[in-house]
Amino acid sequence: MSVAPQHVAVLMGGWSAEREVSLVSGAAVVEALRRRNIRVTPIDVGHNVANILAGLKPDIAFNALHGRFGEDGCIQGVLEVLGIPYTHSGVLASSIAMDKPTAKILFERVGIRCTQGSVFHRDQVLAGHVMPTPYVVKPINEGSSVGVKVVFDGSNRAPFDSEAWHYGDHVLVERYVPGRELTAAIMGDRTLGVTEIRSHHRFFDYEAKYTKGEAEHFCPAPIPADKYQQAMDMALKAHQAIGCRGVSRSDMRYDDTPDGTGEIYLMEINTQPGFTPVSLVPELAAHAGIDFESLCLWLLEDASCRR
Ligand SMILES: Nc1ncnc2c1ncn2[C@@H]1O[C@H](COP(=O)(O)OP(=O)(O)O)[C@@H](O)[C@H]1O
Ligand SMILES: [Mg+2]
Secondary structure: OOOOOOEEEEEEOOOOOOHHHHHHHHHHHHHHHHHOOOEEEEEEOOOOHHHHHHHHOOOEEEEOOOOOOOOOOHHHHHHHHHOOOEOOOOHHHHHHHHOHHHHHHHHHHOOOOEOOEEEEEHHHHHHOOOOOOOEEEEEOOOOOOOOOEEEOOOOOOOOOOHHHOOOOOEEEEEEOOOOEEEEEEEEOOEEEEEEEEEEOOOOOOHHHHHOOOOEEEEOOOOOOHHHHHHHHHHHHHHHHHOOOOOEEEEEEEEOOOOOOOOOEEEEEEEOOOOOOOOOHHHHHHHHOOOOHHHHHHHHHHHOEOOO
């Protein structure tokens, strides 16, 4: 699409655990598109979003939602039905990526090394250690580290309170991979680069992700060149394995500890990664010479639906 779209609806907010993050992403996108003189209508997405979009009839929807309903194929399905082209991944890739155990099955099929884990019933996880410590307990389909807990050596406490677990009956439990945290961004069919994240917390938890100064980004990641390339290849392979569109970001662990394996493990792919100008994907795009406004415009050009 070479001509700028006339009217863009920016979908943000929603009602997932990541609502606040999405409002920040959405506001940044609205500002960037307005700076390029594009007519923009911000929509704080509620349960009546289909009616609002049907009345508004935008040329394109910029999806700035994160988490459930915005990142898992649901809003994508609404947009398909309405025939409104939208940014980022489609229905199938979105729903696969959001369901971590399902995504891993597909990643492993194409030879991507993933963090090892299994799904347990929450009662089993509460009853005692389901694998040797250290291990990681996480919801099957959340984001932003919501509900993620690391059970370190020596811990004899349950990883969560039964009443405080709002993420369903099933829990993903993974072996903890020590070492370094990496994330790599994909834009269409190109790799943008790899960032190392050093969290001041014991892992990259919600506070470390969204509180200024609680985590540092090293972009590009200061790791050996072959590992850097391997992380980029892994992210592109993951993006393609589940048929992602637009931008995605893959989160990994690199075990470079003295007694470790020296390998990189994929934790997950994010089809609606954080999108403020200081978020990881825009930062990697800037490193690759693409500013935030250009990244937003590219996503609009890349937007589609089946009609
Ligand atoms: N297997 C693991 N080993 C070590 N750390 C992990 C593991 N799984 C998750 N973590 C930590 O928890 C964070 C969130 O996990 P992730 O799987 O990326 O879920 P989310 O969708 O919430 O971002 C990671 O960024 C990492 O710091
Ligand atoms: Mg993650």
